[in-house]
Amino acid sequence: MKTLGNSHILGILLCAFYLVLVVSSETAVTIPEELKSAVAKIAVNSTSCSVTCGLGFKLEEMCEITPDGGRRNCTLRRSDCLTSWVCGLLHFTVPVGKPFQFSCLTSDAVGFGSRAYSYTWRLAQGLITTNDVLFKPFKNSDSVIRFSPTRESDAGTYRCDVQMLKTFKVIKRVYFGVRVTQNNLVDLNFQKSLTWEQKLAANKEEGNTENSTHEEVQEQQHFWQGELFYECLVGVGSGVIGGVFVSMALYFFQKILGR
Numbered sequence: 001m002k003t004l005g006n007s008h009i010l011g012i013l014l015c016a017f018y019l020v021l022v023v024s025s026e027t028a029v030t031i032p033e034e035l036k037s038a039v040a041k042i043a044v045n046s047t048s049c050s051v052t053c054g055l056g057f058k059l060e061e062m063c064e065i066t067p068d069g070g071r072r073n074c075t076l077r078r079s080d081c082l083t084s085w086v087c088g089l090l091h092f093t094v095p096v097g098k099p100f101q102f103s104c105l106t107s108d109a110v111g112f113g114s115r116a117y118s119y120t121w122r123l124a125q126g127l128i129t130t131n132d133v134l135f136k137p138f139k140n141s142d143s144v145i146r147f148s149p150t151r152e153s154d155a156g157t158y159r160c161d162v163q164m165l166k167t168f169k170v171i172k173r174v175y176f177g178v179r180v181t182q183n184n185l186v187d188l189n190f191q192k193s194l195t196w197e198q199k200l201a202a203n204k205e206e207g208n209t210e211n212s213t214h215e216e217v218q219e220q221q222h223f224w225q226g227e228l229f230y231e232c233l234v235g236v237g238s239g240v241i242g243g244v245f246v247s248m249a250l251y252f253f254q255k256i257l258g259r
Contacts, residue, residue, distance in 0.1 A: 054172035
């Protein structure tokens, strides 16, 4: 009897739940007239961030969306973006005595004139590293470090942290590895050390094949002339050595027959 009573109670609850669903589905939802004519302006399309690290910008297409889903009055808006705040290590090799400079901010970030940043520099002198334990404070309140001229003591890794003044949020950290070399020890003229084939390939990549200098043409001619002379020399030498061996073989063969 107890089981039968529980079954009746469960059946009554299911019927009540079903009636509530039927009534609620038949009840019409009334939308106010103000909402029917409301227009929302949202971003419907966006480009990727202009930089892979640090503060950059992106272009967004802003459109008014009508109640029927249409778009109107679309405009482009430039807004900030931050993909990653860690930018890694950049390497530079600078000869002693040459002026040199590097900056924390790219030209894109400098364009945001309304923004205020603070810069914190640290230096690992004489080392190329990203180990933060090895860095010591370096006094410089600007986004740019300038060497004029560059000295041997300027070598090392410079770390720059860029922060927003309003929120103190770090938006960029970048390392600059600076190697300083003596002019009398290392020739940094990379183009001069290339062979003429490498120079020709580099000119093709840069689209400067028509601007090859007369010296490169002469160098190419000398190279082929040297190769041709070497091949002739090897051929003549091989012929002489072969003739000597054949003459010696004939001489000993005649001696054997004479016996």
